[in-house]
Amino acid sequence: MREVAIIGVGCIKVGEHWDKSLRQLFAEAALTALEDAGVDRVDGVYVGNLASATLNSQQHLGALMADAMGMPGVEAVRVEAADASGGVAVHEAVRAVASGMLDLAVAGGVEKMTDAKLPDVEYAIMMSERREYVTHTGVTITGLNAITAQLYMSRFGAKYEDLVLFSVNDHKNAVNNPYAQYPFPITVERVLESPMVADPIRLLDTPGVGDGAAAVVLCPMERAGEFTDTPIRVGASTVATDVVNPYEREELLTLSSTRTAAERAYEMAGVTPGDVDVVEVHDNSSVMGVIALEDLGFVEKGCGHKFVAEGEIEIGGKLPTNTFGGLKARGHPWGATGVYQVVELVWQLRGEAGKNQVDGAEVGLAQNVGGTGATSCIHILRRAD
Amino acid sequence: MREVAIIGVGCIKVGEHWDKSLRQLFAEAALTALEDAGVDRVDGVYVGNLASATLNSQQHLGALMADAMGMPGVEAVRVEAADASGGVAVHEAVRAVASGMLDLAVAGGVEKMTDAKLPDVEYAIMMSERREYVTHTGVTITGLNAITAQLYMSRFGAKYEDLVLFSVNDHKNAVNNPYAQYPFPITVERVLESPMVADPIRLLDTPGVGDGAAAVVLCPMERAGEFTDTPIRVGASTVATDVVNPYEREELLTLSSTRTAAERAYEMAGVTPGDVDVVEVHDNSSVMGVIALEDLGFVEKGCGHKFVAEGEIEIGGKLPTNTFGGLKARGHPWGATGVYQVVELVWQLRGEAGKNQVDGAEVGLAQNVGGTGATSCIHILRRAD
Numbered sequence: 162m163r164e165v166a167i168i169g170v171g172c173i174k175v176g177e178h179w180d181k182s183l184r185q186l187f188a189e190a191a192l193t194a195l196e197d198a199g200v201d202r203v204d205g206v207y208v209g210n211l212a213s214a215t216l217n218s219q220q221h222l223g224a225l226m227a228d229a230m231g232m233p234g235v236e237a238v239r240v241e242a243a244d245a246s247g248g249v250a251v252h253e254a255v256r257a258v259a260s261g262m263l264d265l266a267v268a269g270g271v272e273k274m275t276d277a278k279l280p281d282v283e284y285a286i287m288m289s290e291r292r293e294y295v296t297h298t299g300v301t302i303t304g305l306n307a308i309t310a311q312l313y314m315s316r317f318g319a320k321y322e323d324l325v326l327f328s329v330n331d332h333k334n335a336v337n338n339p340y341a342q343y344p345f346p347i348t349v350e351r352v353l354e355s356p357m358v359a360d361p362i363r364l365l366d367t368p369g370v371g372d373g374a375a376a377v378v379l380c381p382m383e384r385a386g387e388f389t390d391t392p393i394r395v396g397a398s399t400v401a402t403d404v405v406n407p408y409e410r411e412e413l414l415t416l417s418s419t420r421t422a423a424e425r426a427y428e429m430a431g432v433t434p435g436d437v438d439v440v441e442v443h444d445n446s447s448v449m450g451v452i453a454l455e456d457l458g459f460v461e462k463g464c465g466h467k468f469v470a471e472g473e474i475e476i477g478g479k480l481p482t483n484t485f486g487g488l489k490a491r492g493h494p495w496g497a498t499g500v501y502q503v504v505e506l507v508w509q510l511r512g513e514a515g516k517n518q519v520d521g522a523e524v525g526l527a528q529n530v531g532g533t534g535a536t537s538c539i540h541i542l543r544r545a546d
Numbered sequence: 547m548r549e550v551a552i553i554g555v556g557c558i559k560v561g562e563h564w565d566k567s568l569r570q571l572f573a574e575a576a577l578t579a580l581e582d583a584g585v586d587r588v589d590g591v592y593v594g595n596l597a598s599a600t601l602n603s604q605q606h607l608g609a610l611m612a613d614a615m616g617m618p619g620v621e622a623v624r625v626e627a628a629d630a631s632g633g634v635a636v637h638e639a640v641r642a643v644a645s646g647m648l649d650l651a652v653a654g655g656v657e658k659m660t661d662a663k664l665p666d667v668e669y670a671i672m673m674s675e676r677r678e679y680v681t682h683t684g685v686t687i688t689g690l691n692a693i694t695a696q697l698y699m700s701r702f703g704a705k706y707e708d709l710v711l712f713s714v715n716d717h718k719n720a721v722n723n724p725y726a727q728y729p730f731p732i733t734v735e736r737v738l739e740s741p742m743v744a745d746p747i748r749l750l751d752t753p754g755v756g757d758g759a760a761a762v763v764l765c766p767m768e769r770a771g772e773f774t775d776t777p778i779r780v781g782a783s784t785v786a787t788d789v790v791n792p793y794e795r796e797e798l799l800t801l802s803s804t805r806t807a808a809e810r811a812y813e814m815a816g817v818t819p820g821d822v823d824v825v826e827v828h829d830n831s832s833v834m835g836v837i838a839l840e841d842l843g844f845v846e847k848g849c850g851h852k853f854v855a856e857g858e859i860e861i862g863g864k865l866p867t868n869t870f871g872g873l874k875a876r877g878h879p880w881g882a883t884g885v886y887q888v889v890e891l892v893w894q895l896r897g898e899a900g901k902n903q904v905d906g907a908e909v910g911l912a913q914n915v916g917g918t919g920a921t922s923c924i925h926i927l928r929r930a931d
Contacts, residue, residue, distance in 0.1 A: 162645050162646040162647065182678070211605065212599070212605075214597070214599040214600050214670075214673055215599050215600070217677070218669075218673055218677050218681065219673050219676075219677045219681075220596065220597075220626060220628060220670075220673040220674055221626070221627060221628040221673070221674040221675075221790070221916055221917055221920060221921065222626075223626075223627050223634075223787065223921060224627070224628075224787040224788070224790055224803075224916065224917075224920035224921045225676065225790050225920070227787045228787070228789050228790050228920070233787055233788050233789040233790075233920075234786060234787060234788065234802070234803075234806055235786070235787060236784070236785040236786060236787065237627075237785070237787045237921070238625055238626075238627050238634050238637075238638065238785065238921075239625065239626045239627065240623055240624065240625050240626075240638075241605060241606070241607075241608075241623075241624045241625075241626060242606060242608050242609070242622075242623050242624065243605060243606040243609075249608075249623050252623075253623065253625075253638055253641075256638075256641050256642050256645045256647055257641050257645075259645040259646075259647065260547050260641045260642075260644040260645035260646075261547040261644070261645075262547065262641055262644065284603075285599075285605075288599055288603055288604050288605040288606065289605055289606040290606075291604075291610065292602070292603050292604045293567070296603065296604075399621070400621040400622070400623065401619060401620070401621060402608065402609040402612045402613070402618055402619060402620060402621065402622045403609070403618050403619065404613050404618040405606070405609055405610050405613050405618075417619070418609075418619070421619055531606055531609065532606055532609075535606060535609035535610070535613070535618075536606065536608060536609045536622070536623075
């Protein structure tokens, strides 16, 4: 198995791109990544996307995007794992390069959500859960997260105002991210005053609806020097699943898929949670971000909210988290989110994070989750010196 | 890169499975493949599917199917490349095993088409073409194939009654396939008397609508002996694309994606077209089967119809083709088709093809196509003696 390096990254600003097609969004991010890598052609294209059939009346995105990039002929495929599609696209591309079957690959994610009606957007994401047992009840992902938040608060004595510090941190970090959907600060008070979505979760504690695309270029580590002075090593790339129905899980406050994928990833990369300098987690509400920090082994189960309240996830804290805004403030264009996370880690590990730079960041971890946790994808990246 | 072997196969009969869910269809095929391989667990699950969002209100099929198989926790993902999704699922699974990152993997395809209304079925497959330029015109895949058939007949002096011998051959072979949707013989006369779908293509020259699922179990070649006495070697697994809009292609009577993928596959497997003993092609109408034989290098461009008319694609001919019924008669449950092809080749190479056995079959090739040819996936399998 060959070691794999990331040699180029690119993304577009998350937002309402009514003037651009699904193809344009992807091509813009992917060609930016190619330019960053200094290559004009790749051997393979991996596209992560959740909802183009439902929201854009379009499938077959592998071929479509290879074509849009001006390189029809190359190998191309779309992968889907709910809103972990982006992370999993990177994962599959890493495999392709690791296996020796491809040399240069681009892995990107794209989602165009703002052209559709909101009920269709809700319907599209709910297909990530089991149709017969969860989707048909009419519950939303935020509704399911609200149950988790209630249980977390009750079991661990956490207050909602502590939890939402996670979202507040996201917004603080987004201010310096030109690609963020909501680059403005918020306060706990503002979150608590915002409309209730599903008790206790407030509007300013949930991601918005946005269009986005992000991409990375991969090559074998041994060739990375041809393209860049700052290759980033893919230390680990893992995917794990869990039973799909949340109510069938042994424990609602633990993401077993994240634990499994993280265990494998730490072993694969030869690092421990203590070695991680910067982390991106899948916070599709504050409570899920807090739980992620626990399941990734950064803090004891039930103590994540204290860790957040103590400011440890801020830049300058013990574990800078979601340093470009996370799902809440950078935005959560489903199939692209996992790729944005990887792009942002690369900026940190290259030392290109500007005002949000984590000093001396050498190891970064990204956690991308599908639905309420049936899929987790973990990447551990390392600076290659 | 490790060599990869197929050690188990399974499928269900293509048909109207109103009593079974999407999960059940997949699980039945996948667990049959596991039983065939003599394993009770795999490390990864690859699911090929085109249309579950549109026809079954369900996505996230990787986790869903791992769960349905009773092995939540394992790595799982869905791949989509229009009706090449099944072949590409096998391709990605081959990569995973070849890379050393997974040892045992199942790759399957599933499609549940008969629960939906027919216009939705047509809509779902048309999303394989570009929405803005092709889909919106209202043309169907059969309509596009009809244009190709007219051009083929005009340029090469072929008669439609010669072309449809391809479908007649499919039906003849399906008679002995217990998993075929239409296991009965047809005649040229019957095809010509059947209703016109898109001039010149008649109803009995197009695949029907059916539910289906098929699966294969893969492991590294070096471990295959632990599980079976008849491992089948994956000699090559390739994917290539073409521009998506048919009218932008240089040549309508050549599938450039098939040619590119085939070139790579022959090189990878170290064989020539002349070494191939049995072939499965993606005949979503007779003319596409004929063109596939040409683009795979078995016969000169423009001579495929003569090859068919001379009976060379029959079992006992020079190149037994679609020996279990092909898309026309085994059935074409989109996301599963490419996996059925691989399963059927394995039966041939193991010598388990019963009345349809090709004597001494050692090398088999499968060609799975997405849409009108924007994606082609080729597998070359070899008996491992």
